[in-house]
Amino acid sequence: DQQVKQNSPSLSVQEGRISILNCDYTNSMFDYFLWYKKYPAEGPTFLISISSIKDKNEDGRFTVFLNKSAKHLSLHIVPSQPGDSAVYFCAASDRGFGNEKLTFGTGTRLTIIP
Amino acid sequence: NAGVTQTPKFRVLKTGQSMTLLCAQDMNHEYMYWYRQDPGMGLRLIHYSVGEGTTAKGEVPDGYNVSRLKKQNFLLGLESAAPSQTSVYFCASQDRSNQPQHFGDGTRLSIL
Numbered sequence: 710d711q712q713v714k715q716n717s718p719s720l721s722v723q724e725g726r727i728s729i730l731n732c733d734y735t736n737s738m739f740d741y742f743l744w745y746k747k748y749p750a751e752g753p754t755f756l757i758s759i760s761s762i763k764d765k766n767e768d769g770r771f772t773v774f775l776n777k778s779a780k781h782l783s784l785h786i787v788p789s790q791p792g793d794s795a796v797y798f799c800a801a802s803d804r805g806f807g808n809e810k811l812t813f814g815t816g817t818r819l820t821i822i823p
Numbered sequence: 824n825a826g827v828t829q830t831p832k833f834r835v836l837k838t839g840q841s842m843t844l845l846c847a848q849d850m851n852h853e854y855m856y857w858y859r860q861d862p863g864m865g866l867r868l869i870h871y872s873v874g875e876g877t878t879a880k881g882e883v884p885d886g887y888n889v890s891r892l893k894k895q896n897f898l899l900g901l902e903s904a905a906p907s908q909t910s911v912y913f914c915a916s917q918d919r920s921n922q923p924q925h926f927g928d929g930t931r932l933s934i935l
Contacts, residue, residue, distance in 0.1 A: 752926030752928045752929055753866070755925070809873075809917060810871065811868070811924065814865055815863055
């Protein structure tokens, strides 16, 4: 049972345009969400996070939106740059019991076209 | 500025052999995790530790054991390797609650 889903395995976007990566979750107890970026032969690196008490969080070119009623979050990258080409993982946790365990999605490979 | 270091980076084993993967972090983090990544499956939690001397099972613990004898090290053991354990293994550490996890660069393990 995949509790965190990234339904788009890949996405191609022109350089300078907006990249939108989507993530859906089924566990209503999840209250903390993160995006990680992964280059080949490297470990995932933290990008941005959002708590369930917010619906938006920004950090430079990256913005994460959370729609709790739809159990959906999205990552917006504006403007997209060639260095953004990577695999992006959505992750979620239920911290209600002091639980820091993350449940990951299957990832979306983003390719930025120069 | 090492962060999280995983040893070895690559290994090939024969079915039935045993080995230990080492994860070391120099950030004095309390929490440490072991994940495996398989094609089309994202990262899945094997075992984790919330402090020195403590360990707990994650989502896919069968066939693995772990130890956290020192705060900075988290060891993942395979007692009798099976082809189904062919995967890329990632270790992560976390300072405390509400902080993101920091990952090592992974160990690519092949079981023949």
